[in-house]
Amino acid sequence: MRNLPMLGLTHGTRSAVTCHLKCDDACSRPAPNSSCEPTFQSIASSALSRRAMLAGSGVVAAAAALPLVRAQEAEAASLKPGLSFSPITSVAADQDAFTVPKGFRWDPIIRWGDPLFRNSPAFDPSKPSAKAQALQFGYNNDYLDIIETNGRGTEALLVCNHEYTNRAIMFPPTETAEAEAEVLRTLKAAHGFAVVELERRRRGDVWSYVQGAPLNRRITADTPFRFTGPAAGSDLLKTQDDEHGALALGTFGNCSGGTTPWGTVLSGEENFNGYFKADPAARGSKRYGLTNAASTYGWEKIDPRFDATAAGYANEPHRFGWIVEIDPTDPRSTPVKHTAMGRMKHEGANIRVDGDGTVVAYMGDDEKFDYLYKFVAKNKFRKGDSKAARKHNKQLLDEGDLYVAKFTGEAQDDNANLGSGQWIPLTKNGASVVDGFTLEEVLVFTREAADAVKATPMDRCEDVQPDPKTGKLYVVCTNNDARGTTGKPATDAANPRAVNKNGHIIEITERRGRADATKFTWDLFMVCGDEGQAGTYFGGWDGPVAPISCPDNIAFDSAGNLWIATDGQPSSIDRNDALFRVPLHGRERGHLVQFLAVPVEAETCGPVVHDQDGSVFVAVQHPGEDGSWATQNSYFPDYVKAGAKPGKGDWRGPRPAVVQVTRK
Template structure:
């Protein structure tokens, strides 16, 4: 395996992960070659008449918004005080940072962890037993997939049954399966890898609340979605000539989903999943429209699927548009096993990290989305129809159409940099599609939705430091944006630091870049989901606060914090604390990724505390915090990533060591796993 990122990664990031997850995109020039304009340039830019009215008034309103300063935190309160870190439904003593080479999952004292589902676990009555020594595509279609990212646990009303819903982002052939001797054997491996991608819905059960879950093999609602599952395209671009292929001249049915990163759960009970790094799965004509902007190349793909399925070679006649059918938000109904999953073109096409929904009191529905690429953008979709509350069949049918039609916006930030890192400013949502009409001169609605990055370039959106998870707070309505890092910010020929992407700065060494990331807190005008203006501030400027060379900021908290880097997935608990899962250690220390709690209110605001740490080479994904149920869930992705079939680096979660003779069917290598962390119960 060639590793273009070898020697270019920082911290504990593996070049293997870079290659398999995102086609080593950081080793090539960024797809966004545009530079960031000034705020005045955006205000004066000539748009269509409708966009000029909306965008111009929004910019004026943004300029009139009062500045919102971060709340300053006080010193550490005494134990027993409501602001003490141990207070709340899920009280815990924070763990210390764990070394990156430790092959353990570390949790606080008084807690225990158990796996719920591991790669290869049989899901159906007719599922074969897990046996990676004999790769089989049909078997993998009936088993739990690989490398979960987004995760949710949907608990049924009585609390003893539920559904586990998660995606399977990418695979690592080198540690999953043995070397093959023939082309036929390798073709079967490639098909098995296709089947290990996608999504799973699996029934759960438990003896009582606050007890560990176990999955139900053969559950009625169990389901697998793979790289070959039919998905229905919805929205204005469905059926357009931009998404038709020889195999699908109607342009309405796309096969499969892959590269799925984070996602969201809707108030109407469906699951959203973002198709992110789809470019690495295709061979494409670099001269074709959109290829360069989306990172598509004419070199052999990362996975080699073009060897077993011609649609992954977009240079062949009839398949040029196949890449245009990926890069969307996928919606899956976990409660209806017979339903057809959908891809919503109205929400735009880019490298979706995920989508998360906010519903206002008046029923307005907004979805917040990040494009996870260096110097790409933050987006918002506002549905045309209003949400209907209730569980009636009529309300459900109505709500299932909410994401098929609406307005699409991209964010533009302005602001002021402060020496302490408490940057703040204002912003505007610039319209790309409004009232069913394109707001980008020279682009049709269909073009805006298929080539969304080009449309956002045209309206001069703010290039960001890799927007990953974007989460609206369930109580306050504020929106939190995880900007994981950008090692090219401020380098030669690239956009420099700005208030919303503040590294590098004059207080850091020459040539330093944003290796640790940050979190932005957004307050929309009048706290309305449909607002077109907002104010914002920096919540976290991540890194190791003990390193004098790296400027950090933790919402004004002036006490010690856990070192945190590369914020990725976000979640909230029942009392409104933010939980942050990381994908990278601070650039100055070699520590394992983890899950961190960050209070947002009171004197503890900004006090980062580490809850768990994942095993060697692994990333923490998909946090779910059911604190009133004494439970936390995470997806442990790519443990032992840098190993090989012959020399595995991790034995998580079963920990069968090398040299030990495992029992029949046992596997001594790593298995990406969904883990539950629960309180230890005292025996009677």
Template sequence: MLGKTHGSRSAVTCHLKCDSACDSPVPNQSSEPSFRDVAEAALSRRSVLLGGSALAAAAAIPFTVGQPLPAAATEGARAPGEKAVRGKLPFTPIAAVDAAEDAFTVPQGYEWRAIIRWGDPLFHDSPAFDPENPDPEAQERQFGYNNDYLDILVEKNGKKALLCCNHEYTNRNIMFPPSRSAAEEEQVLKATMAAHGFAVVELERNRKGAQWRYIKGAPRNRRITASTPFELTGPAAGSDFVKTAADPEGTTVLGTIGNCAGGTTPWGTILSGEENFNGYFKADPSARGSARYGLNNRPSNYGWEAIEPRFDATSEAYRNEPNRFGYIVEIDPSDPTSTPRKHTAMGRFKHEGANVRVDEDGTVVAYMGDDERFDYLYKFVSSRKFMKGGSAKARRNNLQLLTEGDLYVARFSGSQRPDNDNLGRGVWLPLVVDGESRVPQMSVEEVLVFTREAADKLRPTPMDRPEDVEPSPHSGKVYVACTNNTNRGVGQNPGTDAANPRVNNKEGHIIEITERGNRAGATSFDWNILIVCGDESTEGTYFAGWDGPVAPISSPDNLAFDSEGNLWISTDGQPGTIGKADALHRVPLTGAERGHLTQFLAVPNQAETCGPVIHDQDGSVFVAVQHPGEDGSWDDQQSYFPDYVPAGAKPRRGEWRGPRPSVVQVTRKR
């Protein structure tokens, strides 16, 4: 990926996280002009341009590699032209921060603290953090690496909570010293496997509104890794497509990998999406689905095939192993003895995540995006109804809600201009309904294992990397973050269409969907574009009609809502397009302020903002800081987040001079 990334986007991130996808042919080769809805008019320039005033970036903290600074000095400068944001979480919007700043930047009057960091011990018998000596058994008992999805489940008394997050991928170059022998190399490979997966961690605090701290050895603490047994559920479980030599029944899968975003269900479980699983396998390119899922026969990014044969899918014994990844996984954080599950009924693709909406009649729907250039938006409708209450019967029912149901893929149509709302129309095309395949010449099992192939046959709309798909708990509207797609309209790739209106879409956009009749189970919908991202002086940007100052934004990724119905947007790749640090933004969705995008925080050098959680009634914002200092090496670290050990000082127990992906809580100063 060197020389092929945009701006300062890390080629290392592209390689490790998504197997250098932009350096390979687009997996979706099915798109044809005959079924693309070409936009009738290109997006126009913003009606009011405010010059460069809103582009001024605050150098929040001068920083030089090799001279770590105290973590406290991180208050950002006020964004030019912006007034304080009012509401339950008032703040003064910060100016965009230069991408090279190695600072976690918050608004004036706020402070931050890392609740938990990579390597922190979770159990009474967990060894202390020691990156100089890679130890897979220790890592299985410690907090994992590069957490993405995040939720903080606060219990009724307000003094206890569960932190739930996944661990997406690893970067051995900055985690551990170079191996000096084959034995050391094997330890490193096993340690990176153990650093993947999921974590559940108990938190406590003295009073509501205070900072959380994690509890070492708490009874519900749990680590799930790339080797933990998972139950495969749904119609494709036990099919010939998922059987291997190690699992001839096709019902038990070891581990989960490449976990990206997720969701928390109304019945208290956590969902997580297996996204870029292809980079973990050496596979047979002639095997069914290999090209469509980006699998190939070169050595994998992680080299795990050297220590576990199942990651070498060129062998007949493990030819189907890749078919056992790419699902939505469900984990019960309240029961550390429960077996996590992978739900085949929800389809197999590069799941960013899944987010659930429950209607008044109990209809359960999960919205999902396939995070690949020119792939699709999906919806799952459960065959069962949600049962309220905490009875054993309700729990048994609700834990089966995602094991069977109907699966749909979206087709958008209509002319979309930024000064008109609800001109777009859409339909949910059925893939599986009432337990039967609606795709010609494909069985239910085939549809659910080779979902991309099945969807291609129905000619849905190829999207610009649909990542997080979040239904608003306030309005029921659904918001789709299309992160970017620099291949749109380039060469032989599909051109613009109504829902993806920008050629060479570097900055991305956000779509707002209203289900017909505001019913989750509807088979048609209305839609409009909420935001066309970028710098406000860039031609074609649009912020829901707002004409005042806005923060620059690029590559929207994870979405969240506060208690007042405002949308919060985290970014992934903003440094590579507009040269600013990845950030967390807030935008109102209704009233006179609709579209007024402001910036709340920025993350350190080369890091990504993940998993925003907004507890505005409690005065807190949480984010997961992923891959700080990504381009560094063991001997040349390029971030010191979050410990920021001063040059010349001896790290305290549990600290480190290098970068550590962490979960951060932001609160007002007291």
């Protein structure tokens, strides 16, 4: 029986197993940020009530003049171009089904264990093999992109990460220590990244993956990564296996990410602390959630570097928590970890390029009361696909200035933004600007540096993305049930709800519209929850909306709509996680509708919207999370007909997968 510290403490559909495997039971312990500055409470009590009053009265509700019709009937008023569909309603949390709108179909493109190379063994979870898994699609994909590679739209690259694993439902119990060690090695090989070539006959068709394609690649927890930036070679990154502090092995705990304008993929190393046994007295250990208990995954039993209390490995945890960059078009390239962008529990990074070539990356630190960051590259983006331009652009994230956000809550008139803020520099022109910190210390212990400049503690900044049409920044705050509790930071205008179980989304406008601005204004775009729940707010929309909780990953479509994937659905009625669409502009701003729902105990991840192609893609993570090898809770995506029994030797259980939804 697993030790699950969060058992009985979760809310709604969030599983204690997910908390244990994905987050190292972070919510069962005090938040690592114990240095929170008193927050700007002066207008906190009025922020939500003001918004609720304005929405209810129609002062800011652009849709208040529309008839109060159900979402399905209002669908015809949606922005065009875009994907037209009849919204679905919530699906109860005990339903093991992938639910899509009427007239649509869903198809798995690739699943955990599918063979990627010509020499890949067939999927057989009854016989765990690290060698086999390294040649197969990994587990629990989170960030996802489908990058078309020809003009006809018949070839593409699928790129995704593999965040974490669930030993209990993946493999059978073992009888010997040697057999269990092979299970651990196999779980390790199931982490990392996958790059997979796709093909189809024509636009609008369902994609198929190509086994043995030249660009197919697996990156695991043992793949070499090169450090770039000012901390590369630092004593803080050196171990007995890497005396130069230049080359780390592997990546894991990767969450969201982004595809760059120069064709590479970024991803954030998030909950890396759960993979290590470490000295709690070492600098940074407490602030990054490291303890001297046995790790969640037990890799220290098969690889000494995961025991950071052992001689020569004290710095091994410092080699994780970075933004990583891979080139999916070159399977022989060495992926990199960018030290200039700081070390934290990165949710991901997304790029904006201004007209003058200024490159900015936005990042969230996904922990209660941690911070929002941005990185401004030193050098400018070069247009074009030449070899020289691409080489230059692939080095843009090696140098630049790192900032952290501080929000203020100066309430203005009803038609203006709710607040203002500034980006506080942590590094500038290749030097630290934080008193008492060297440049290398700022980058390796970024959380401590942000504490020192008194940044605003947030309610778990997850995906942070600029609108490709307007440049406005959307900051997804998933939740924070410790907000306003005894001894914790109180509510403030940017984090307005105490015991925030439902989350919210902040809309930021950089000063003069420039990505490298150091000042900004902001507003609350969405305060999530069920329709009619106290304090909920949907961009000014005054009609019915779909219920939503715990926003996580976001994406944009060609019409400028925002698509929101959820992670956990605390509400009055438990329901499966889902994908929603909401307009950001015009008469329908804030009109949230639901597009799909994922199966029992699963999370919706990595949405990709190719609306002009008629397709939406999602990564379905941890379906059937609470099951066991003997008693599986989900059969996604390989459902059998009702009443059918598996044949002899035929294993049936959940397989995390990438799914394409398109018209029938």
